[in-house]
Amino acid sequence: MYIYDSAGKKVAESAGTADPEATVIPKASGTYHVVVVPYDVHNNSFTGKAYLPEATDAGNLTGFSGSHGTYEIAAGALKARADFLADDALRLQASPDGVLADPPGSHMIRTQPAAQRHTSSFDAGTYYGIRSKDTVLRVYKKPLRFGLYKADNRTPVWQEDAPLRWTSGGMRQSLGRGATEQFFGGGEQNGSFSHRDQVMNVGNNTNWNEGGFNNSQPFYLSTAGYGVFRNTMTPGVYDFGPHVRTGQQERRLDAYYFTGDTKKVIGKYTSLVGKPFMPPVYGLEPGDSDCYLHNANRGERHTLDALKVSDGYVQNQMPLGWMLVNDGYGCGYENLPETGAGLNKNNAQLGLWTQDGLPNQADEAKAGVRVRKLDVAWVGGGYGMALDACDEAKAGIEDNSDARGFVWMPVSWAGAQRCSVLWSGDQSLSWDYIRWQIPTYAGATLSGIAYNTGDVGSIYRHDAKMYARDLQWKAFLPTIMTMDGWSSDITTKKPIDQQPWLDGEPYTSINRKYLQLKERLLPYMYTLSKDATKTGVGAVRPLSLEYPDDPATLGADAKYEFMSGPDFLVAPVYSDTSVRNGIYLPKGTWTDYWTGKTYQGPTTVDNYAAPLDTLPLFVKSGAIVPMWPKGTTSWQTRDKGELDYDIYPQGTTKYTLYEDDGVTRKYAKGSSATQQVEVRAPGHGRATVIKVGASVGRYDGKAASRSYGFTVHAKTAPKQVVAAGGKLPHLADAKAFDAAASGWYTDPATGVTHIRTRSLSTDHGFSVELR
Known part of the structure; x- marks a missing residue:
């Protein structure tokens, strides 16, 4: 301005x-x-x-009427309508032009809720009240203002402190702000997740760095117990200062208000614009991208050269789920079916960067294309264009195969979570780059964005140490990708590729360690993906989402941490140091993933030893974490005859594993299975009991039987272990354990007990007792 x-x-x-x-x-x-x-x-x-x-400004009220959930309101030229919706949401529309309708060409809203019929209105003198099941909307008369209250009509949810105000360029709503009220949302807001006392831009730009907002959304939520979605395709500015002022560049208000706690609000918002999509399992494995044909940065190559790179992943025992083989402007492709077949032999899927359209989707899908990455050249400024492109790209895969569409996009708008991974754009590597991405992706989850990510090591610059640090924490994001063929070495300025083994030792071993850990944790992450399709809440979460009553989770230290699911607390290292300070651990008992040391929260950990191979990583007590067997490098080659659980006993906790075939859309018709695990750890010398339920449901490729491995982080070692009714042999050490078909031992260095059962039918449950 x-x-x-x-x-x-x-x-x-x-x-x-x-x-x-x-x-x-x-x-x-x-x-x-x-x-x-x-x-x-x-x-x-x-x-x-x-x-x-x-x-x-809106003047005094001049008209009020309505019933059965819909109410018409007027203040001179301003016409307004309030609709109470079936999911306990309120839609409030207002316009001085009298037009109350969806924005032209809008298809953000997937399911329009019906109006509640069980509402009533009353005249309170200074305002009219409209009462629904859980809330009361006050319509003040002089001047016209709105306020949403809880069912008692005494406790405000939000309250306008000034009338609606408009110019030829837009309309603004002004709300009062609570003494401790916090604000989140706005989609992807680079560098932040909490917006109190901040001005938040909501629009689309191509500022890929801190302060950018290329994947923003016209949605915010408040700790006062509400969230609001502005049904618009125009930019806006949200000022969360002492007066909360929000507006878009249009002469209308069209706002959906949802009430409840943060997770419930996210769920209601995504029910409106679309729940996060269910990715294929290979989409949760690392991706690789480069231009292999007509690449000005690397010299003339051929598309089939991509297969040599995929061979490198296999040779270095690093997982690779998919490859974009034409990654770059002016980069076409050749021999696409042969390239797709070659990648499939290495357990990877074929993907294409789509620069300016989708004219050949059917043929490309038949050649094996299962991944699409869209670009700004035709997605443009986002908004409706982005949603059209996203839906079209996803449908192009699904209409021509039985696969799930897997799409990446750099510029988007509300609703993109239903069809795409959102990618934060072209960035240059620095320690600062690592720092500001941490709250960015955690904060995006608060707008129902389940998959938000940036290039491992960035696109333009490369440094072995920073690359390793960046890869470590991004292994705990659901989706990651390395962008190759564009980067140059920070020191020499010479072109350099960025596959995770190219820097040599110790970097290769460090990168392998975290990529294999990511692969082992896929059952955990895949279950979180399924949960997101129902709740709208993704895996990567700011601490405040899991601990809303702890104000320290909004502090400076916690800003640069995140939860990966409800169980892992990740505190990335984002400076050139081997010591991490200011690690905030909320209430509860936390176990250092690497050393087994426990901490009692709330507490702040300083001087944490974090050499280059160590990501500060903590697990919440009570966690039950499913894992694939050690050494797994692909979902396709994993040992389906074994499933492991990493268990941190405390009290009684439960976990439900979700499984399906991982690639087709049959899961949407019920082709899937769940398995519940309950751990009871009463303490005081009494047995810890692990109850594993039957795997309920069917899908193609489901294992009829499997053995189970349990890693139990208990305070005391058992004297014996009984599994499925039989006493397991006590083994001397790790070597004997690895050689045995079943048995158990306790590591004297860590106190952790390792257990393996014989192969058991997945149709039946069983118990394990540590006595």
Whole structure:
């Protein structure tokens, strides 16, 4: 926003996208005019000046009527409507032009809830009240203002502190702010997840760095117990200062308000715009991308050269789920069916970067294309274009195969979570790059975005140490990708590829360690993906989502940590150091994943030893973590005859594993299975009992039987272990354990007990007792 004097001289300027709802300085001042400078996302530049006329406020109420969940409201030229919806949500629309409808061409909303019929209205003198099951909407008369209250009509959820205000360029809503009220959301907001006292831009740009918002969404939620989605395809500015002022660049308000705690609000929002999609299991494995044909940075190559790189993953025992083989502008492809077949032999899927359209989807899918990455050249500024592209790319795979569409996209809008991984764009590697991405991806989850990620090691610069540090923590994101063929070495400035073994030792072994750990944890992450399709809540979470009553989770230390699911706390190292300070652990008992040392929270850990091969990683007591066997490098070659559980006993806890065939859409018709595990650890010398239920359900490839491995992090070693009714042999050490078909031993160095059962039918449950 720029402010000019009456002579046209610029006298003030504020950073960021202009606020179309900015308060115009009254004419009585006689000197200033507020000017909005429109922003062109394609050319990354401002396009001119647009002077805003003085704003108009809603006047006094002039009309109120309605019943059965829908109410018509008027204040002079302003027409408004309140719809109470079946999922305990409120839709509030207002326009001085009298047009109350969805934005033209909108298809963000997947399922429009029906209006509640069981509502009633009453006249309270200074306001009309509309009562629904859980809330009361107050419609104040002089002037017209709105306030949403809980069912008691005494406790405010939100309250307008000024009437709706509009100009020719937009409309603004102004709310009061609670003394400790916090605000989240806005989609992907690079570098932040908590927005109190911040101005949050909601629009699409191509600023890929801290402060950018290319995958933003017109949605925010509040710790006061509500969230709001603005049904719009126009940019906006949300100011979460002492007066919460939100507005879009249009003369209308169309807002869906959802009430409840944060997780419930995310669930209601994603029920409206679309739940996160269910990825194929190979989509949760690492991806690799490069241009193999007409690559100006690497010299002339051929598409089939991609197979030599995929061979490298196999030779180095590193998982690879998929490859983009034409990664770059001007990069075409040749021999696509042969390339796809070759990648499949190495247990990887074929993917294509789509620069400017999808003219050959059917043929490409038949050649084996199972992954799409879209680009800004035709996705453009996002909004409706992004959703069209995303839906089209996903459908192109699914209409021409039995696979699940797996799409990546760099610029998007509300609803993109239903069809795409959101990618934060072209960045250059630095320690700062690692730092600001941590709250970015955790914060995106608070807008129902289950898959948000950035390139491992960035696209443009490479450093072996920073690459290893970046890969470590990104192994705990659901989706990751290495971008090759564009990077240069930070020191030598020479072109360099970025496959995780190319830096040599010790980096190769460190990178392998975390990639194999990511692979082993796929049953855990895959179950979280299934959960997200129902709840809208993704795996990567700020600590405040799991510990909403702990104000320290909003502090400076916790900002650069995240939860991977409910059980893992990850505290990445984002500076050139071997010691991590300021690790905040919330209430509960936490176990260091590497050493077994326990911490009692809430506490802050300083001087944590974090050499290059160590990611600070903690597990919450009570956790039950499913894992594939050691050495697994592909979902296709894993030993289906074994499933492991990593267990941290405390009290009684339960976990439900989800499984299906991993690739087809048959799961949507019920082709899947679940298995519940319950751990009871009463303590005081009494037996710890692990109850493993039957695997309930069917899917293609389901194991009829399997052995189970249990790693039990208990305080005391058992004297004997009984599994499935039989006493297991006590083995001397790890070597004997690895050689045995079943048995148990306790590691004297760590106190951890390792157990393996014989192969058992998945149709029947069994118990394990540590006595």
